[in-house]
Amino acid sequence: MTAHHSRRNFISKAAVAAAMTPLAGLSAFGREYEAAVERTPMASPPSDLKITDIKCGYIRGSLFVKIYSNQDIWGCGEGVDAIPGTYHLVKNFGERIKGKNPLNVHRLFEDIRKSGFFQGAQSGMYIAVLSAIETALWDLAGKALKLPVYQLLGGKFRDKVRVYCDTALYQRNLPQPSDFAEAAKKSKQMGFNAIKFDLDQANDPNKYDFYNWTASPAELQRMYDQLSAAREAVGPNIDICADMHGRYDAVTAQTIAKRLEPLNLMWLEEPIPAENVEAYKLITESTSTPICAGENHYLAYGFRRMLEIGAVDIVMPDLQKCGGLGEGQRIANLANLYYVPFAPHMVASFLGAMACAHVCATVPNFMIMEWQSYFHTQPMFKEIITFEGEWVKDSFITVSDKPGIGVEINEAGMKKYAIPGVPFFE
Numbered sequence: 001m002t003a004h005h006s007r008r009n010f011i012s013k014a015a016v017a018a019a020m021t022p023l024a025g026l027s028a029f030g031r032e033y034e035a036a037v038e039r040t041p042m043a044s045p046p047s048d049l050k051i052t053d054i055k056c057g058y059i060r061g062s063l064f065v066k067i068y069s070n071q072d073i074w075g076c077g078e079g080v081d082a083i084p085g086t087y088h089l090v091k092n093f094g095e096r097i098k099g100k101n102p103l104n105v106h107r108l109f110e111d112i113r114k115s116g117f118f119q120g121a122q123s124g125m126y127i128a129v130l131s132a133i134e135t136a137l138w139d140l141a142g143k144a145l146k147l148p149v150y151q152l153l154g155g156k157f158r159d160k161v162r163v164y165c166d167t168a169l170y171q172r173n174l175p176q177p178s179d180f181a182e183a184a185k186k187s188k189q190m191g192f193n194a195i196k197f198d199l200d201q202a203n204d205p206n207k208y209d210f211y212n213w214t215a216s217p218a219e220l221q222r223m224y225d226q227l228s229a230a231r232e233a234v235g236p237n238i239d240i241c242a243d244m245h246g247r248y249d250a251v252t253a254q255t256i257a258k259r260l261e262p263l264n265l266m267w268l269e270e271p272i273p274a275e276n277v278e279a280y281k282l283i284t285e286s287t288s289t290p291i292c293a294g295e296n297h298y299l300a301y302g303f304r305r306m307l308e309i310g311a312v313d314i315v316m317p318d319l320q321k322c323g324g325l326g327e328g329q330r331i332a333n334l335a336n337l338y339y340v341p342f343a344p345h346m347v348a349s350f351l352g353a354m355a356c357a358h359v360c361a362t363v364p365n366f367m368i369m370e371w372q373s374y375f376h377t378q379p380m381f382k383e384i385i386t387f388e389g390e391w392v393k394d395s396f397i398t399v400s401d402k403p404g405i406g407v408e409i410n411e412a413g414m415k416k417y418a419i420p421g422v423p424f425f426e
């Protein structure tokens with residue numbers, strides 16, 4: 001018998017006893033008290049935990065999923081990139097797990113992954129939504145068991161997770177080398193010891209053809225000048241990496257990777273589109289500049305061939321997109337078999353950042369994780385979550401010790417950023 005039932009029986013008996021007394025008013029009092037206890041959240045054994053509902057909201061580029069339970073605790077997770085228009089997918093997946101125990105995270109993940117056609121060979125929106133749900137399940141399980149997610153994932157190698165600051169200069173039109181230098185210095189002043197820049201510019205006036213992504217000599221010079229200015233601004237001991245967002249061809253990738261070698265980059269990211277890992281291998285083998293990819297690959301299966309053939313020097317799955325926290329840990333462990341470091345991509349809110357940090361804490365080959373400069377400049381990111389404490393200090397996030405992920409979404413704060421016509425926690 002659960003504590004809940006024991007208390008209920010006791011109160012019922014008290015109410016009956018009261019009803020048998022000449023003071024009839026006491027019986028009404030007893031019933032009210034019993035009803036109040038019924039409304040009060042009561043803990044029951046984890047085995048009695050059941051998923052009751054699943055709701056979602058869309059803010060900026062993120063899908064936020066909230067999974068409710070019969071014990072007045074809930075879990076939240078986030079998905080990114082491949083999430084627009086996925087409301088009905090969330091509801092469909094939610095129906096599959098309603099009434100089930102959320103503590104069986106891996107099993108529920110498999111139930112959803114294999115519930116579509118082709119027994120789980122999925123990617124894109126399907127896996128991005130699954131990532132948000134899986135993360136919410138870990139959060140819920142942690143709260144139910146009163147343990148932080150890193151503990152559920154096997155414990156931590158480190159208390160703090162190193163991050164690099166993405167300067168988000170792509171949001172400026174045609175940034176100059178001086179902009180790169182200024183952003184690098186600013187990031188260093190903020191305490192970051194690693195910085196990322198974007199080299200691809202679709203509107204570069206030196207580009208000859210929009211559809212052909214062979215960089216012209218002037219574009220290659222522009223890329224070198226930008227990163228060279230950043231290196232000069234911060235010196236040799238700050239890590240610098242550069243992203244090309246998969247927009248170039250193999251000859252451009254090989255040329256620029258070679259050209260950038262004297263700048264000692266931490267990595268050159270997605271110089272070519274993601275699909276052809278054999279092409280990645282040719283580029284990786286042609287240069288001493290480390291080559292990195294993974295944010296557009298899904299599930300551990302998406303990383304198998306890449307790792308087997310040595311296509312990249314570093315893997316960077318996006319945990320809000322590749323399958324979630326368990327799958328992110330699996331990818332890291334798979335990479336570790338090849339002595340390849342794990343440096344996850346991260347463009348979510350601070351909820352997603354902390355969720356990712358839990359996984360980073362649990363794998364030996366964690367290298368560094370992404371952090372966004374706009375966390376510091378756009379008030380929205382503070383308003384949409386609730387978290388006590390410092391987000392980042394001197395290029396490190398301290399992994400939360402609270403049950404679950406340790407960061408809560410703030411639905412009231414999110415409301416003003418809700419997209420009109422798009423479901424908001426329905």
Ligand SMILES: [Mg+2]
Nearest residue numbers: 243245269295
């Ligand atoms: Mg990238």
